[in-house]
Amino acid sequence: MTYMPKLGINMRSQQTSLISRIIHEKIISEDFWRHIKILYKNNNFNKLKKEDQIVVKRLYRDVKKSRKIPSSFIEKLSKTTTIAYTKWEESRKKNNFKLFSPSLEKIIELKKEYCDLINKPGHLYNSLLDDYEEGMKVEVLNAEFNNIKKKLLKLLNKITESKKYQNQKQINIRINSENQLKLCNYISSKIGLPKEKSRIDLSIHPFTTTIGNNDVRITTNIKKENTFFSIFSTIHETGHALYEIGMIKGKYKDTVISDSPSLGMHESQSRFWENMIGKNRSFCKFLYPYLTKNSPKIKNNFNLKKLYENINQVEPSLIRVQADELTYCLHIILRFDIELALITDKIYVNDLPQIWDEKIYELLHVKPKNYVEGVLQDMHWSGGNFGYFPTYAIGSIYAAQLFNKLQRDIPTVNNEIEHGNFSNIVKWLKLNIYEKGRMQNSEEIIKNICGENLNSEVYLNYLKNKYYKIYEC
């Protein structure tokens, strides 16, 4: 994704899938399972140290689940998604959904087969959700997401009716690639990403990858026409990377508990830094002198207030990855609703483009001009990643809950941010999240810190307070 020559892709896929197969075979081997079962027996289990008990419990759960999936199924899914990805790319290029739909149908059939194999209680989709968000249930998400949809639309309505919204203009600043990259390196290193354990490279879609305990790399995309994209994607990925680098070390570093408990928890870390910290007024104050010193264009176009408002502009739009903070979760809820309907046969793949366009119009009053702006914008479905999207919204909610608690625990936090001092925030996250690893699941970790489970109300209040102030509602 960063440096591979174009034609390297085939061999690379073969190598990756070989390693995945070897890993799966080792995980589901009889020998391994026998050892886990011996350790899990009451007599032996009770003699273990508390941490070791948790390791054995997690292993028992993970391996038992993996053993439900035969290698043949994994190979079938892998072959299907490899083709589907190519078809997805092709159908985007030719704006022809029919090139992709047969692959998507096959994937949905396989995903239903997968649900039957895993067979979690309650809604069929719970078996998919559990891969990304351990223990999460459709029943819980439906309630939270309905609440968010209803109240976010109300918020959005009030904002778009405001005078400020109706007079707002997007100002784009062009900064050259080299300076954008310098800026990204400066910010991520200020936040606390250590150079000797990380680096920033370039890729089309920004991502974080963990190559080893002390080698966690992030990427960004330098968009000449939008400097803020690289800055906020770098802050986002820095959040992921700090989490990975801060994970449980020492004796338990290569065990099953030195991991994040869920994607939602991981996303809470990236969104926390990107939105709650990075798009915070105090962060703008910290960044403003540096930005204006290095870019006369920024100095000429923005005062501090304008910069803050420009970064936080609300604008209903078509593309999830470019959505503003306020409308972002509506994009997720749309996908969640569609996935539920697909997996339970309530809608058909062939009707998807039309359903997509209707739903996005209903939520945001925007109309895709083509499939790239609509139903084909995300690659997740082509990879078979059903149940993944909700974790983005879960992460946003958790992030708001964490920020709320952080402000109570460290009342001086905004002042520290303003002075570019992030060490107390990282320490707080290390203590409360990073070093917990997967000792507990996400809900338990959040409940321990914030005193309550996933709570969309905290998130909605955070958004309301922030954006009503900006839009003077």
Add this chain to the structure above:
Amino acid sequence: MTYMPKLGINMRSQQTSLISRIIHEKIISEDFWRHIKILYKNNNFNKLKKEDQIVVKRLYRDVKKSRKIPSSFIEKLSKTTTIAYTKWEESRKKNNFKLFSPSLEKIIELKKEYCDLINKPGHLYNSLLDDYEEGMKVEVLNAEFNNIKKKLLKLLNKITESKKYQNQKQINIRINSENQLKLCNYISSKIGLPKEKSRIDLSIHPFTTTIGNNDVRITTNIKKENTFFSIFSTIHETGHALYEIGMIKGKYKDTVISDSPSLGMHESQSRFWENMIGKNRSFCKFLYPYLTKNSPKIKNNFNLKKLYENINQVEPSLIRVQADELTYCLHIILRFDIELALITDKIYVNDLPQIWDEKIYELLHVKPKNYVEGVLQDMHWSGGNFGYFPTYAIGSIYAAQLFNKLQRDIPTVNNEIEHGNFSNIVKWLKLNIYEKGRMQNSEEIIKNICGENLNSEVYLNYLKNKYYKIYEC
């Protein structure tokens, strides 16, 4: 070596050694061995296609050899060399040979143990040589290397006595990094390295690495004070990379015959391009207009003749990797003699620094100021790579033999080089070397093309003709 954050090294070593262990275990597994033996039985073997017979024969040989080495020995060696490498680095930094010598002694003991396990006929060292140069024998190399030493010293003597030598000056041109890299990319792509299958990155020591059939990458080192270093190291690595990319494809692409038969053969490809082509008068003619167009400094300092002579300046020196083409093999012969003496207990590790200094003075009349310039300059011994150095000299000899034959097969070759047209050379190499893979061993391949085995006389004649002309002897 190119992009890894500093602290990534530990985990990376663990990952690499894990994969090596898995590979070794698979190679020496009873199951695999049983299958090979069945295929190798007369009745079955005779029914195979010719190529399949060769695959089975090679597999039988390789696996039989690998099975002589227990996994415990590999782990012991790997642990020893990991420590030895660190000690080597430390003793270089502190210019204290004693920090490294205990590790080197252990490695030599392990290497002798290895020779006993492999147990090739003839000289003990033959078992080490065979790892890098299949079937090569000390008895053959001794004769060739003695011949080279005697005649090279005579050549060198005549050259250093020439008027031209005594008046020569080294001219260093400084070209900035960006332009050097552009130049390297231009040259390697002109020679025929395809962008969609390769790329050039930066590292301290230039190398080539094959990640997949269509992903073969090279590195160079940009030395601001010496533009020609990056150019010729790039041409050198391009030679390796073209070989890797041109290797047997199709049905046999992932088999044991889609490989080079030896390191000497691989090195013949890199040295062929670096020296016989790259440092050729015609290549200078091709490069001169491009160089002078892009660098006024080169235009001001060199005419074509001066450029050619500057590139081919002979100057006895201390460091192997920076040695000129003429004196290069003397550096190798020094190491070969020392390795033979170490492995047969004729000299002791503790006497090495003194022996080194005496020998290099005897050969080249130069005196190392410290160990980095002398006995500690190469990392090979710290990695346990005894038997590796001779392949550099073998490669140089093969390269001269190949160039000799190429000129007879394509009489217009110099004219083609002058016009930057290398496609016939690559085609010729593809036909005669690349596509032979490991169907034959090096000696067989060279004999098929050139009509004779390793022949140092051809190499010496090539050097004599070239350098007597330059130095007007």
